[in-house]
Amino acid sequence: MSRLCLALVLIQALDTVDIGHPSRLLHAHLGDNVTLQCFYPDRNSYISWYKLTVGQKPQLVSTIYKYDGGATFPSEFKDNPRFTVQSGNGFFHLHISNTQPYDSATYVCGGIHVNVMEFKNGIILILKGSSKTVVQQPVSESVQPGDSVTLNCTIHTETCAGEHSVYWFRHGSGESPTGIIYTNGDRRDQCEKSPEAGSHTQSCVYNLPKRNLSLSDAGTYYCAVASCGEILFGNGTKLEIDRK
Structure with missing residues (x-):
């Protein structure tokens, strides 16, 4: 079985990916070039990069077999010159040039050891600069x-057909993992069209109620909105829990 076929078999078996480690955030602007770093132990033979977009199945980006150093790409990334890799002894970095709105996602690298996929830390790529905006309120909140x-999340975007879903996730401090904590599903009923004649814009408001808070709820909460083929991120709301 070829390296690419093996990787495709693995990715087809993944409905969700449990990173198992804290994810870190990487902020960039549309059009920037970014490098996502992956370091792997010597026991891994096949190393792969995956793209995880909220509401969709994981996508395989590239795979390398460390003993020959040749990287392979599935068709949708093979024909995209914006995605390249750099590999060497113990590392397999992913480069994305001229970033586009649909590049916003979580990227995870994983290595195979004794037929078991071991996932490394995920990198959440948040891109700014879209004509569409997501506003989160309040910017910060301190509670007991x-x-x-x-928490409030408002998106201003054009109207379009298809799925329009919102996801909330928390980025904690220290070893607290980043992950989706709540999803509103397809909730276009919470949107209002602009009253201006001929306008194709709309504003959608989503709320995340948090009750009976504890110290473990502290962190920065982000909303991610899947709309019109893009994933849009808010700037986050920092929630601080003060000790009594």
Whole structure:
């Protein structure tokens, strides 16, 4: 079985990916060039990069067999010169040039050891500069344990057919993992079209109520909106839990 076929078999078996380690955030602007770093131990023979987009199945980006150093790409990335890799002894870095809105996603590298895929830290790529905007309120909030708070996410975008979903995830401090904590599903009923004649824009408002807060709820909460073929991220709301 070829390297690419083996990797495709693995990715087809993945409905979700449990990173198992904290994810880090990487902020960039549309059009920037970014490098996502992956370091792997000597026991891994095949190393792969995956793209995880909220609401979709994981996508295989590239795979390398460390003993010959040749990287392979599935068709959708093979024909895209914006995606390249750099490999060497113990590393397999992914380069994305001229970033586009649909590049916003979580990227995870993993290595195979004794037929088991071992995933490394994920990198959440957040891109700014789209004509569409996501506004989160409040910017920060300080509460006491046991209190309640409602986080707000408003998106201004054009109307379009298809799925329009919102996801919330928390980026904690230290070893707290980043992951999706809530999804609104397809909720276009929470959108209002612009009253201006001929306008194709709309504003959608989503709320995340948090009740009976504890110290473990502290962190920065981000909303991610899947709309019109793009994933849009808010700037985040920092929630601080003060000790009594």
